[in-house]
Amino acid sequence: MDQEKLEKLSEQxxxxxxxxxxxIIxxxxxxxxxxxxxxxxxxETGFPKFDGVGLNPWVEGSLIVCPGARIDKTQTKHICKFVVADDEWSWESQHMVSDVIRRDxxxxxxxxxxxxxxxxxEGLVLQVISQKSQQxxxxxxxxESFIFENGKLSKTMTKTSRSRDH
Structure with missing residues (x-):
C-alpha cells in the first residue's frame, strides 16, 4: 500500500x-x-557474573531480548533489574512472545x-529499571531508556531517582 492510499484512510x-x-510480526x-x-x-550470555542482574536489552533476529533479575542479599534486601516495554512490565506486554523464569x-x-x-x-520504547529494595x-x-528504530535499539536517556512497584 502506498503513502497516498494510506493518507486517505480514517484514523480507525x-x-x-x-x-x-x-x-502478523x-x-x-x-x-x-x-x-x-x-x-x-x-x-547463557545475558547475566554477567560480576553483578548477575543482566545486560540491557538487545535485538536477536526479529525479537528483542529483555533480561530481568531479582537477587536477594538478605531476607529484607534485594537488588533487581527489569524492562518496561511501552509502560508495561515486559512480561505483561501485549507484544510478549515468551517469558521464562529460572530460579537458583x-x-x-x-x-x-x-x-x-x-x-x-517501530518506535517501541523500552526502559531498563535498576532498583534495590530495603524492607x-x-x-x-x-x-535507561531505549527506542526501537529501523531494526535497532538506540539509547535515548539515562536517569535516576524514581520508584515503581512490581
Whole structure:
C-alpha cells in the first residue's frame, strides 16, 4: 500500500492496519524463530557474573531480548533489574512472545533470572529499571531508556531517582 492510499484512510482504519501488522510480526516470530534456543542462549550470555542482574536489552533476529533479575542479599534486601516495554512490565506486554523464569535453588538467598522475548515495532520504547529494595521499599538506582528504530535499539536517556512497584 502506498503513502497516498494510506493518507486517505480514517484514523480507525490506520489503527486497524497497525494492529494487524503487529499481530502478523508476532505470529511470524512465533512460527519462524526457535524461541527455546534463543532463550537458552540469552540465559547463557545475558547475566554477567560480576553483578548477575543482566545486560540491557538487545535485538536477536526479529525479537528483542529483555533480561530481568531479582537477587536477594538478605531476607529484607534485594537488588533487581527489569524492562518496561511501552509502560508495561515486559512480561505483561501485549507484544510478549515468551517469558521464562529460572530460579537458583543452590543459593542460600533467593535468586531469579528471566528472559522475556518481545516482538518489536517501530518506535517501541523500552526502559531498563535498576532498583534495590530495603524492607519492602523500592529505591531506583537508575533508568535507561531505549527506542526501537529501523531494526535497532538506540539509547535515548539515562536517569535516576524514581520508584515503581512490581
Amino acid at each position: 482504519e490506520l489503527f486497524d492496519i497497525q494492529n494487524s501488522i503487529s499481530d 508476532k505470529k511470524r516470530n512465533l512460527d519462524n524463530g526457535d524461541i527455546e534456543a534463543i532463550t537458552d542462549k540469552s540465559f 535453588q543452590s543459593s542460600k538467598h533467593f535468586k531469579q533470572h528471566s528472559i522475556t522475548l518481545i516482538s518489536p515495532f 519492602g521499599k523500592h529505591l531506583v538506582d537508575g533508568i
